[in-house]
Amino acid sequence: MINVQPNLAMDNGPNNPKDSETVIQCDLKELHYGAFKAVRDTRIPIRKGEVTAFIGPSGCGKSTVLRCLNRMNDLIRGFRFDGNVHFRGRDIYHPGVDPVAVRRYIGMVFQQPNPFAMSIYKNITYGLRINGYRGDYDEIVEKALRGAALWDEVKDKLRQSGLSLSGGQQQRLCIARAIAVEPEVLLMDEPCSALDPIATRKVEDLMSELKEKYTIAIVTHNMQQAQRVADRTAFMYVDTTQGGRTGYLVEMGETGQIFEDPTEQHTRDYISGQFS
Amino acid sequence: MDLDTSSEISRPPSTFQRVSDRGFRILSLGFAWLTILVVLYIIWEIGSKSTPAMKTYGAGFLTGTTWDPNTGEFGILPEIWGTLYSSILALTIGTVFGVAVAIFLTEGYLGTVVYNTLRLCHLQQHRLFSKAPTACETLLKNLVELLAAIPSVVYGLWGIFVVIPMIRPTCNWLHESFSWIPFLGTPLSGPGMLPAALVLAVMILPTIAAISRDALVSVPPKLREASYGLGATRWETLLAVILPTAAGGIFGAVVLAFGRALGETMALAMLVGNANRISVSLFAPGNTLASLLANNFAEAGGDENKVAVLMFAGLVLMAITLVVNMIGALILQRATRGLKGLN
Numbered sequence: 001m002i003n004v005q006p007n008l009a010m011d012n013g014p015n016n017p018k019d020s021e022t023v024i025q026c027d028l029k030e031l032h033y034g035a036f037k038a039v040r041d042t043r044i045p046i047r048k049g050e051v052t053a054f055i056g057p058s059g060c061g062k063s064t065v066l067r068c069l070n071r072m073n074d075l076i077r078g079f080r081f082d083g084n085v086h087f088r089g090r091d092i093y094h095p096g097v098d099p100v101a102v103r104r105y106i107g108m109v110f111q112q113p114n115p116f117a118m119s120i121y122k123n124i125t126y127g128l129r130i131n132g133y134r135g136d137y138d139e140i141v142e143k144a145l146r147g148a149a150l151w152d153e154v155k156d157k158l159r160q161s162g163l164s165l166s167g168g169q170q171q172r173l174c175i176a177r178a179i180a181v182e183p184e185v186l187l188m189d190e191p192c193s194a195l196d197p198i199a200t201r202k203v204e205d206l207m208s209e210l211k212e213k214y215t216i217a218i219v220t221h222n223m224q225q226a227q228r229v230a231d232r233t234a235f236m237y238v239d240t241t242q243g244g245r246t247g248y249l250v251e252m253g254e255t256g257q258i259f260e261d262p263t264e265q266h267t268r269d270y271i272s273g274q275f276s
Numbered sequence: 277m278d279l280d281t282s283s284e285i286s287r288p289p290s291t292f293q294r295v296s297d298r299g300f301r302i303l304s305l306g307f308a309w310l311t312i313l314v315v316l317y318i319i320w321e322i323g324s325k326s327t328p329a330m331k332t333y334g335a336g337f338l339t340g341t342t343w344d345p346n347t348g349e350f351g352i353l354p355e356i357w358g359t360l361y362s363s364i365l366a367l368t369i370g371t372v373f374g375v376a377v378a379i380f381l382t383e384g385y386l387g388t389v390v391y392n393t394l395r396l397c398h399l400q401q402h403r404l405f406s407k408a409p410t411a412c413e414t415l416l417k418n419l420v421e422l423l424a425a426i427p428s429v430v431y432g433l434w435g436i437f438v439v440i441p442m443i444r445p446t447c448n449w450l451h452e453s454f455s456w457i458p459f460l461g462t463p464l465s466g467p468g469m470l471p472a473a474l475v476l477a478v479m480i481l482p483t484i485a486a487i488s489r490d491a492l493v494s495v496p497p498k499l500r501e502a503s504y505g506l507g508a509t510r511w512e513t514l515l516a517v518i519l520p521t522a523a524g525g526i527f528g529a530v531v532l533a534f535g536r537a538l539g540e541t542m543a544l545a546m547l548v549g550n551a552n553r554i555s556v557s558l559f560a561p562g563n564t565l566a567s568l569l570a571n572n573f574a575e576a577g578g579d580e581n582k583v584a585v586l587m588f589a590g591l592v593l594m595a596i597t598l599v600v601n602m603i604g605a606l607i608l609q610r611a612t613r614g615l616k617g618l619n
Contacts, residue, residue, distance in 0.1 A: 035406075077387065112498050130507065
């Protein structure tokens with residue numbers, strides 16, 4: 001079922017020189033919430049400097065898989081992960097690894113804009129403060145806001161509440177907050193689903209700029225968006241044959257190949273809108 | 277008014293429907309007004325009954341420190357002091373424990389402990405136990421709220437026969453060792469400020485815990501996610517994001533509990549010592565406005581002047597609690613409005 005580009009040696013260890021471009025290698029065998037098996041057999045490499053998109057119908061587990069990459073699911077009681085996720089050659093699910101530390105290297109932007117009920121400035125410096133960073137906050141705030149293409153709109157009101165901004169601005173503030181701590185990877189869980197088309201466009205343009213510095217993984221419901229922003233696309237689907245609703249990876253490849261010449265019938269049906 | 281009523285299905289409301297609708301509206305409006313009128317009537321009645329005392333004693337009533345029915349000298353400063361002192365003490369203790377309970381209930385600490393215990397026994401997915409973590413949280417929440425259902429006089433009994441004997445040796449040891457600290461300046465001979473405040477703290481705990489819990493629950497989960505997603509620990513998230521966001525609601529809870537503590541009567545009348553004096557010592561007996569009223573109304577019957585004096589004291593107490601409650605309600609209202617931008 002799993003189909004990936006042949007040049008990506010997935011079965012080799014992360015130290016294989018061919019894999020030097022792979023920042024995160026997710027090898028998920030099974031994922032449970034309590035007794036419910038949510039996802040199975042999903043192996044996704046996230047390559048450096050690229051945008052990797054996860055597409056698929058609702059309930060196929062694409063957000064769940066994304067949240068495995070920085071151990072956000074650990075916050076859910078009953079969550080069980082069987083497999084491993086290698087980040088820079090280390091398994092982040094190894095018992096000795098602190099999930100809090102993982103999240104400092106792999107940042108996240110959520111579906112709903114979620115700025116804190118504090119000033120724009122403090123929203124950005126929050127990550128620095130918890131990391132114990134002592135230095136020039138002003139400079140980092142400006143850099144992060146410029147990086148999120150928000151600086152010109154908010155430079156005169158940094159002391160105002162982050163909640164006073166519009167939805168699109170709030171989401172870019174959240175992106176600025178995430179990149180202020182300079183993570184290596186940025187996970188985006190449907191970052192545009194609560195935004196209007198203009199704000200969506202701005203965030204999409206931003207992604208193309210951000211991938212120069214950061215590796216991005218994005219979950220999206222919008223197939224045009226995946227085609228516009230993603231270098232590689234993973235298509236996931238729901239398996240209902242074993243009684244439950246278990247998501248799995250159908251195939252993964254270059255975005256153009258997935259949308260124009262998919263290998264699997266499921267993918268072809270889904271992208272042409274013919275799915276049962 | 278003529279409408280086309282040719283339809284088989286829709287008909288205009290019948291006379292009965294119209295009359296009962298109108299009747300219900302008038303009835304509920306009447307009851308709403310009745311509530312307001314009762315409050316105004318009580319205030320007016322107490323105000324007018326206390327006018328003679330206001331004329332006789334004036335502002336000196338609030339600053340006087342003697343209460344002597346024989347000489348006709350009345351001042352309630354020690355009672356005002358005792359009311360505020362016992363309430364603030366109780367509030368300090370009650371807030372610490374109440375907010376801690378609210379955090380424990382909302383942040384999933386208890387549920388996690390239960391879940392991890394079950395997991396050790398490999399029972400976490402057993403159908404009997406799968407709901408146990410949530411059930412334990414609900415149980416504890418209900419237990420805390422049950423504290424509000426215990427009658428005041430029972431608290432008083434518990435205070436006299438359990439709390440006082442229990443804390444007395446420690447208090448007296450503290451007094452003997454550190455008597456130079458003003459708060460420990462006198463021994464605890466029985467009733468006093470500290471036992472009264474301790475019991476009062478337990479009594480206002482459910483108010484603080486329940487309203488703080490609501491405030492913490494209404495912090496949107498997406499803010500927790502945002503904080504964890506930036507690599508914050510649970511503790512950092514709690515201190516830097518959750519508590520500040522819920523601060524308005526928690527503060528409102530504290531003010532409402534303060535209002536409750538100020539007016540609490542029976543337990544305090546039994547525990548505070550009813551001594552007409554002002555002292556910062558935690559172990560000294562004192563008095564509160566509410567217990568002053570409770571202890572003196574029986575002898576006042578017939579004596580117009582004494583009734584007026586008690587009414588005046590009641591008016592002062594009512595003014596204090598009314599103001600405190602209004603401030604609390606306002607703060608809560610503003611806090612919920614402030615959170616709207618987050619949802």
